[in-house]
Amino acid sequence: MSAASTLNSDGLARDERLERLKLFGLASPAILLVMVILVIPVGWLFYVSFLGADGSFSLENYERMIERKSYARIFYTTFEVSILTTILCILIGYPLAYFMSQLPNKWANICLITVLLPFWTSLLVRTYAWLVLLQKSGLVNEWGMSLGLWEEPLRLVHNMSGTLIGMVHIMLPFLILPVYSAMRQIDRDYLKAAANLGASPRRAFWTVFFPLSTPGLFAGALMVFVLCLGFFVTPAVLGGGKVIMVSMKIVSNIELFVNWGAASALGVVLLTLTVGILWIASRFLNLDTVSKGGH
């Protein structure tokens, strides 16, 4: 009797393992695609980055990055743009998310459309729109001068300020959405309790509301920063060749100089930075709960 049941349970366990493997097999087309088009080619780029001009193992691609001033400048610009964009997004996005979180649901959803509409619109279209608005004879200059705010047309585009305006516009939804969802989860009774106990509105906000909203803020800011690091289209169009970021150097290394080693080494550094930042962040905050907006 007991022997039979053991046999039976062995069979069942084997069946179950088989079933699990079969189910797992459903993911194989997706895995195959990721392997063939992403993992293997990027692995190859990694390998190429360690080859010198003569095809033997060398660190010259990485040494060049340290030795040449132009590379230091590119990394400096990349971080400058990413940090400034993130700070501006926090300063603009946090109050807006706070505003929306205080509205009744119906109104909040309408306001949310103003965040989602640009989020869904093509990045290229939005970059183009800013190019048109900010150019020398563009709307912003025209209106600014006719209102007497400034005399000469300002150089708003093809430089750092144009890049930042475009980047902040594109990145804002990535900050607002997680912050808003974290704020919506906050129990309003905590604020009532704080007020009841004599806290001023300002104190209640900074000691109760703000700390509870930080997981969303961290997640959003991190997202913005990491996306900025690898950004290409907006700085390429609005920077007018004056703002050169890592990704643009990678492209020009391939398109103009056909130097795979140099491009790959830059790519490896960019990837390491991105993954490193995400990994460190995932140590300090639980990104899973953040993405669900819970605590």
Place this chain on the structure above:
Amino acid sequence: MNWFSRPASETQVTHGQRLWLYIFAGVTMTLLVVPTLIVIPMSFSDSQYLEFPPEEWSLRWYHNYFGSPEWMGATATSFKAAILTTIVATPIGVLAAYGLHASKIPFIRATFVLLITPMMVPVVLIAIGAFYAYVKLQILYTMTGLVLAHSLLAIPLVVIVIGSALKSYDMNQENAARSLGAPRWKAFMTITLPQIRFAVVTSALLAFLTSFDEVIVAMFISGGENSTLTRNMFNALRDQIDPTIAAISTIMVLVTTGLMIVAQVFGTDKSQK
């Protein structure tokens, strides 16, 4: 007691004290939406310099666009690529999300991370990697190559959207169907799929938009007669401000807005509201 002195929050801050916030929010929301929308009236301007409001209205730039075989070819390529990407990425992503959800083997978490890497790796790197791979596979500048690369970019979105829909779905319903004799695929098709259909529609739309809006990968691996609209737009932007782009932008905004409305109508579960 007027509106300004009425309390606006639990901590008795009045609307008047919050006025700065309301003004700030209003300005920010305007700045979020207007730059994109202002291109629409500008595209009907007769002037080379894209005035607003246009002094002379005309369809000049639309004639330019619709009369150009190059732009028309690129538009057709973009739509074709986006539709094929939707057809390829959605089922592959749904299968993967379902497989990972139902199978309880140990390395599920690692597989999930692998499947969402296309979202985390900088796109430039994916683009040059795919460029290299396609030279070897001899599918550079082909529709097949373009669709495969765009599907790669879309799969993380599909897997995330479907995965989160399955999390709130009770798999016991499927078990019940199977205990009544339905094979697994039939239980999935008749019980599970209809219940996650909103997530499927949403993920299909995301896949479409991912492909339709994509610039960097297309820049490297699409070309010749298979150049995408965004690739040609980007190249045109680097040269000068061609008003034809305003007309194309208008059409792209309309396509996106249309899809958003479709998502609202077919992609959300109204019975749960």
